[in-house]
Amino acid sequence: MNSMPGQLRLNWQDPVTGEQKSPLLTCPIALGRDFSQMPSEIEGQRVARLVLNSNQVSRYHTLLTWQSGHLCVVDQNSSNGTWVNGLLQTSAHLSTGDLLKIGPYEITVMFTLDGSGIPAALASEQSTIQVPEPIVALPERAEIGGSSRDLLPPAFQSHQILPQDLYATQLPVEEIDYLAVGAGLGSFVWIDYLRLFGASELQVRALGIDDRPYARYQRLCANSQIPSHERLRSNSDSCPDNIWGWPGYALREAWQEFNQGQLKRAGQYLWQVFAEPTFAQTYTPRAQNVFASIDREAIRIGWSQIYRFGRVRSIRQTTDGRYAIAYSPG
Known part of the structure; x- marks a missing residue:
């Protein structure tokens, strides 16, 4: 994958509300239904992840990237495939103005190699990782006529x-x-x-x-640069999976470290929760531990x-x- 200058303007109409969307993004761009299933980095480059929340869209559906000086779309073994200008494609070069069809979404791709040609009002915008509000597409396009x-x-x-x-x-x-x-x-x-x-x-x-x-909260964490191994700003006993707050996250993490033979680290977590905030910094749980505990309670x-x-x-x-x-x- 080769990096190229310039940004992409993706234009589409919300298939439910009719609202026009046109984020300005930098490649590589992953498109899919599940934010967590799309890669955050590819070959050291940060990936812009675009959520298209429809059952007709796979969890990680397709990727837009530069290859040998060409903008390419690469289908990621999706269930319903990626269509370019009405043709089903597994991989294809794109030109500006080409139409991608991913499930119920029809997305027009606009770009120039040098970044020029984008209207001045749009070119001044910051490139951001766009995660639009998840939406549900109606099964038939013909039904999407009014409000x-x-x-x-x-x-x-x-x-x-x-x-x-x-x-x-x-x-x-x-x-x-x-x-x-x-x-x-x-x-x-x-x-x-x-x-x-x-x-x-x-x-x-x-x-x-x-x-x-916790899917939306997890997306917000990712957009705030809080990956799963980092700690959340929350207390040990603030447990969505356990209304009693006991055992809290500190004791659970200490027990995990104890079972792995990390006695010093286990003791540090216990000291934190019993000595906070006067003699130790307040304990905060790892995001992945919070999400895993919710998954376990959800099964239960x-x-x-x-x-x-x-x-x-x-x-x-x-x-x-x-x-x-x-x-x-x-």
């Missing part, structure tokens, strides 16, 4: 809904006792409480666009059965005091 309100059943146009009107739409309807909208860390902690106090996984749903509750409470992939379109109260949520499945 999300136009896609809703007529029953959702009123402030309150009769339960029987939901079934009259002939759309799939599921009744559930507890629902968390977002499926992030807040949803995870609340659902963990419910499960601890006796709620079955069949009574609970979490609706969101990331199957890992049956998160995979609780989570549903989807984007919420509307929330309405029913006439009997409950709530109806309309969402687009991925």
Whole structure:
């Protein structure tokens, strides 16, 4: 892979909202559905990772990079392939104005070799690692004509809904006792409480666009240059996976070091947590340990059965005091 001057302007229209996106990026650029599955560096060069959150996009779908003086797109064995100007390609040279199709996304690539030719207002922008808000693409392009309100059943146009009107739409309807909208860390902690106090996984749903509750937080950490081995600004007993806060992260990490024969390091962690903040710096957990502990608790409470992939379109109260949520499945 050869580095070349100049930046790329990627232009596309949000397949759900119709909003125009046009980030200015420097190669190499990875495109995919899962931020953590895309490489952060290639041959010592920092990679700009662009999240296209649709089930039609693979976790690490394709790569834009310079090769022998040419801008190339290289498919990463994706499920649905990478299309260039209407042709399925595993690897291809790109020219400015070429159209990439990745799942429901149609992306126009604009560039010049010397960085000129980009409008002055755009050329002055800083090159950043862009991680747009994850979005869910609707299955058929023909349905994306108007606003999300136009896609809703007529029953959702009123402030309150009769339960029987939901079934009259002939759309799939599921009744559930507890629902968390977002499926992030807040949803995870609340659902963990419910499960601890006796709620079955069949009574609970979490609706969101990331199957890992910490996915957005992990992306923010990566963009803030906090890789998984670095420590977070958090306390030992601030445990999303354990409402009691015991054993905390310090004791867990000390136990891991003790089992590996690192007695001095284990003692340092224990000293930190018992002597902070007067005689020692406050203990902070490693990001990878926090995420791993959430993964373990997610398995224990049956998160995979609780989570549903989807984007919420509307929330309405029913006439009997409950709530109806309309969402687009991925």
